[in-house]
Amino acid sequence: MNRRITVVVALAFTSLLIGFYQGSQRAVAQDAPLLTSVSHAMLAVSDNTAKYVGSKKCKKCHIKIYKSWAETSMGKAFETLKPDAEAEIKLKFGLDPKKDYTTDAKCLECHTVGYGKPGGYATPNAADKKAVRKAKALEGVGCESCHGPGGSYIKLHKKILMTGRTYTEEEMLASGLIKPDESSCMKCHDGRGPTKPEKPFSFESMKDEGTHEHHPLKQRADS
Numbered sequence: 001m002n003r004r005i006t007v008v009v010a011l012a013f014t015s016l017l018i019g020f021y022q023g024s025q026r027a028v029a030q031d032a033p034l035l036t037s038v039s040h041a042m043l044a045v046s047d048n049t050a051k052y053v054g055s056k057k058c059k060k061c062h063i064k065i066y067k068s069w070a071e072t073s074m075g076k077a078f079e080t081l082k083p084d085a086e087a088e089i090k091l092k093f094g095l096d097p098k099k100d101y102t103t104d105a106k107c108l109e110c111h112t113v114g115y116g117k118p119g120g121y122a123t124p125n126a127a128d129k130k131a132v133r134k135a136k137a138l139e140g141v142g143c144e145s146c147h148g149p150g151g152s153y154i155k156l157h158k159k160i161l162m163t164g165r166t167y168t169e170e171e172m173l174a175s176g177l178i179k180p181d182e183s184s185c186m187k188c189h190d191g192r193g194p195t196k197p198e199k200p201f202s203f204e205s206m207k208d209e210g211t212h213e214h215h216p217l218k219q220r221a222d223s
C-alpha cells in the first residue's frame with residue numbers, strides 16, 4: 001500500500017472506531033490487534049508540536065461533554081463580544097453595547113482559545129475560508145482553554161480508544177493533558193476583565209457545574 005492509501009484507510013478506521021466507542025467499549029477491545037498496527041500508520045503522519053486543534057476535534061469522542069459545554073456561558077463567550085449581546089451588563093460596566101468587540105485584542109485573550117499562541121485563535125481575514133473555519137473552532141472558552149493544547153495529547157487518546165487498554169493519570173499528564181485546578185481558571189477569572197461577577201469566583205463550587213457534565217472514566221486504571 002502506498003502512504004496516501006494507508007492514511008485514507010487509517011482515517012476510515014478511526015471514524016468506524018469512534019462509532020464503536022460511542023456505542024460499546026467492548027467492540028473496540030475485540031478488534032485491538034488489527035487496530036494497533038493501524039494506529040502506528042497514523043502516528044507516522046501526525047504532527048508532533050503542541051498546537052491548538054479546536055473543540056470540534058474533541059467532540060467526535062467526547063460528544064456528551066461537548067454538548068453540555070456548548071450550552072455553558074464559557075462555550076458561548078465569543079457571542080458575548082458581538083454588538084447588542086449582553087447590552088445591560090455592558091452598559092453597567094462602561095462598555096459600548098453597539099460596539100463589535102470580536103476583533104478587540106483586549107477581549108480575545110479570555111473569550112477565545114489560545115489567543116496569540118501557536119495554532120491558537122487569530123482574527124481571520126474574511127476572504128480566507130480556511131482561516132475563518134479554523135477561527136470558528138477556537139471561539140469561546142474551549143476544551144483546550146482548560147485542558148491545554150490538544151496537539152500533544154490527542155494522539156494518545158486515539159491510541160487508548162483504538163486499543164481499548166487502560167491508562168494511568170501519570171501517562172495522561174506526561175502527554176501534556178492538563179487536569180484543571182484553580183490556577184487554570186485564574187488565568188482569566190483574576191479580575192482583569194472589564195466586568196465584575198455577581199458571585200466571587202469559587203473553584204470548588206464552579207468546577208463541576210460551570211464547566212460541563214462529568215462522567216466516570218472507563219479506561220483509567222487508577223481512578
Ligand code: HEC
Nearest residue numbers: 073074077080110111141145180184185188197206207210
Ligand atoms: C480562557 C479564559 C477562561 C478560563 C481558563 C476559565 N474561564 Fe470561566 N469564564 C470565562 C469567561 C470569558 C466567562 C464569561 C463568558 C460569557 O458569559 O461571555 C466565564 C464564565 C464562567 C462561569 C459562569 C459564571 C460567571 O461567573 O459568569 C463559570 C461558572 C466559570 N467561568 C467557571 C470556570 C472554571 C471553574 C474554570 C477553571 C476550571 C474557568 N472558568 C476557566 C473565561 C475563562
Ligand code: HEC
Nearest residue numbers: 080086089090101106107110188189192193194195196197
Ligand atoms: C482577563 C480575562 C478577561 C478579559 C481580558 C476580558 N474578559 Fe470579559 N469576562 C471574563 C470573565 C472571567 C467573565 C465572567 C464573569 C466575571 O468574572 O466578570 C467575563 C464576562 C464578560 C461579560 C459578561 C457576560 C455575562 O453573560 O455575564 C461581558 C459582557 C464581557 N466579559 C465583555 C468583555 C469585553 C467587551 C472585553 C474586552 C474589552 C472583555 N470582556 C475582556 C474575562 C475577561
Ligand code: HEC
Nearest residue numbers: 055058062065066069141142143146180207211213214215
Ligand atoms: C472551563 C474549564 C473547562 C473546559 C472549557 C472544559 N473542561 Fe473538561 N474538565 C474541567 C474540570 C475542572 C474537570 C474535572 C477535573 C477533576 O475532576 O479534577 C474536567 C474533566 C474532564 C474530563 C474527565 C471526565 C469527567 O467527565 O470529569 C474529560 C473527559 C473532559 N473534561 C473533557 C473535556 C472536553 C472534551 C471539553 C470541551 C468540549 C472540556 N473538557 C472543556 C474543566 C474544563
Ligand code: HEC
Nearest residue numbers: 057058061143147150157158160161169172217218219220
Ligand atoms: C479519538 C477519540 C478521542 C479524541 C479525539 C479526544 N479524546 Fe479525550 N479521551 C478519549 C478516550 C478513549 C479517553 C479515556 C476515556 C475513559 O477512560 O473512559 C479520553 C480521556 C480524556 C480525558 C480524561 C483524562 C483523565 O485521565 O483524567 C480528558 C480530560 C480528555 N480526554 C480531553 C480531551 C480533549 C480536550 C480533546 C480534544 C482536544 C480530546 N480529549 C480528544 C478519546 C478521545
